[in-house]
Amino acid sequence: MPNPLSRRTILRGLGVSIALPLLESMSPSRLLAATSKPAAAxxxxxxxxxxxxxxxxxxxxxxEGAKFELPETLAGLSECRDKFNVLTGLTLDGAYAHGDGGGDHARSVAAFLTGAHPRKTNGADIQNGVSVDQLAAQQIGGATRFGSLELGLEASAQSGNCDSGYSCAYASNMSWRGPTNPVAKEIDPRALFDRLFEGQTVKATRRAKSVREKYRKSVLDFVQEDAKRLHQKLPEIDRRKLDEYLYAVRDVEKRIAGADRLGISEEGVPDYPRPSGVPRQMVEHSKLMMDMITLAIQTDSSRxxxxxxxxxxxxxxxxxxxxxxGHHELSHHGKSKHKQAQIAKINRFHVDQFAYLLKRLSSVSEGEGTLLDHCMLVYGSGISDGDRHNHDDLPILLAGSGAGRIQSGRHLRYENKTPLCNLYLWMMQQMGVQADKFGDSNAVLPNLT
Incomplete structure (x- = not known):
């Protein structure tokens, strides 16, 4: 019997390494036709x-339950109707003032993944908690090339006064490696692409980039021979999966290259390099980032x-x-119907970008399901009504089936003031993280399975 393909097999070239998606050939049992099963995801x-x-x-x-109708803000998720749960009644206690006065916006982000109440300061003495993603990465992140990925569409800041005496470090970072260590997010699609698909050594990476820029080559051109050799060894089902994956990589790369150029406008502005590499349009920026999240998950580069x-x-x-x-100004709507309608449009716009990710994950087969079937994705905010600045009854959505652990397609209403951290504690335990408490949790969130 031939040896199974290693789960960590990568395609290599000059300064370039490209991880592979989960292939059936990576499962030893797949090589036994009579008892074959898809590789575990x-x-x-x-x-x-x-x-x-x-x-x-x-x-x-x-x-409530499985027969709920999608409200207007969630209408863009209709194609994934059975792939998520709406969770009502969850609370983020750490975002409340607790005697500290204003600053609900900064606290809502700082507490969103930590469950902690951040120290009110705009100086160097910031103090928060460890976030759920970083706690999980510390225990299980070693299984992948990147323990975690911290991403976004607006740059992080580490200092300054951003909200009623709260540091900009609180307002622009939700991942915290330690109480005083916020993790800055990557917002540049090109930098993220290079991080995911290049670099065996710094010297080789720089050399490869120089060659690519000179001859306008794709990263796939560097690994073409390695890909051909692997393609010949694979069964037909894996050849198709590999071809689809490499097409997706090249498609993202082309769109990033396009985003780096402003083009010629109707006013005759000449084409010239865009220094930041970040698309001007939020839709395209978001789609590029969502596509690369899909590729990162597909290649098991990070979980x-x-x-x-x-x-x-x-x-x-x-x-x-x-x-x-402006979004913030509109959120202080004072019950103005016009402002509430505008806020609803922005809410729908954001959900539509998330819906794009869910559709992408649902389109990629993996094991006995899809990438989305093997995910647990939380979407939401640390503020409920922007005008009231309340942190209870939060808008929280949980997408994915959690590899069969989650019964999705429902609206679940919990008793108000149920800690949001109860959800995080449950998620960490499913991931294999050793934890019996997180933030202000008082139990694991029930009724998900």
Whole structure:
């Protein structure tokens, strides 16, 4: 019987290494036709944050259980209707003032993954807690090339006053390696691509980039011979899967290259390199990042991801959906119907970007299901109503089947004030993390299975 393909097999070239997706040939049992089973897939978890709360009437389903109707904000998730649960009644106690006065936006991000109450300071003496993603990475992150990935669409800051005396470190980072160590997020698609698909040594990486830029080559050009040799050894089912994966890598790479150039406008502005490599349009920026999250999961490069759409208190406008006013200003709606309608548009826009990720994960077969089937992805905010700045009854959604651990497709209503950290404790235990308490948890969240 031939030896199974190693799960850690990679394609190599000059300064380039490309991990492979989970192939059937990586399972020893797959080589026995009579008793073959798909290779077991690892479990992953991710956390996706949106700022400024939600227009809750358009978020919360009216019905409980499996027969709930999708409210307007969640309508973009209709194709994945059975792949997520809406969780109502969860609370983030660490985001409340507890005598510290204003600063709900900064606290809502700082506490979102830590469950801690951050020290109010805009100086160097920041103090928070360890976040759930980093605690998990410390215990199980060694199984992958990257223990965790911290990503977003707006840059992190490590100092400054961002919200009523709270440091910008709180407002722009939700991953914390330690109480005083926020983990900055990567927002540049090109930098993330290079991180995922290049670099055996720094010297080789620089040399490869120089050659690629000179001859406009793809990373796949460097591993072409290695890919051909592997392709010849694989059964037909794995050849198709490998071809689909390499096509996806090249597609993302081409779009990143396109994002690096401004093009020629109707006013005749000449084409020239875009220094940041970040697309001007949030939709394309988000899609590129979501595609690379999919590739990172598909190749088992990391099993833990955090993602911030924008930083706490973000006041960016959304002209692409007809919203010219700032998000933060609109969130203080004072019950204005116009402002609430604009907030609902922004909420729907963010959910639609998350829906894109779920569809991508659902489109990739893995083992006996899809990538999404082997994920637990939390989407939501640490503020409920942006006008009230309340941190109870939060807008929280849990997507994915957790490799069969989660009964999805339901609206679950919990007793109000149930700690959000109860969900995180349950998730960590499913991932194999040794923990019997996290943040302000008082039990594991029930009724998920």
């Amino acid at each position: 690892p479990l992953r978890m991710g956390f996706f944050y949106v700022p400024n709360g939600m227009h809750m009437p358009d978020w919360t389903p009216k019905q 833990i991801v955090s993602f911030m759409f924008t930083n706490a208190g973000s006041n960016r406008s959304y002209p692409e959906i007809g919203v010219s006013e």
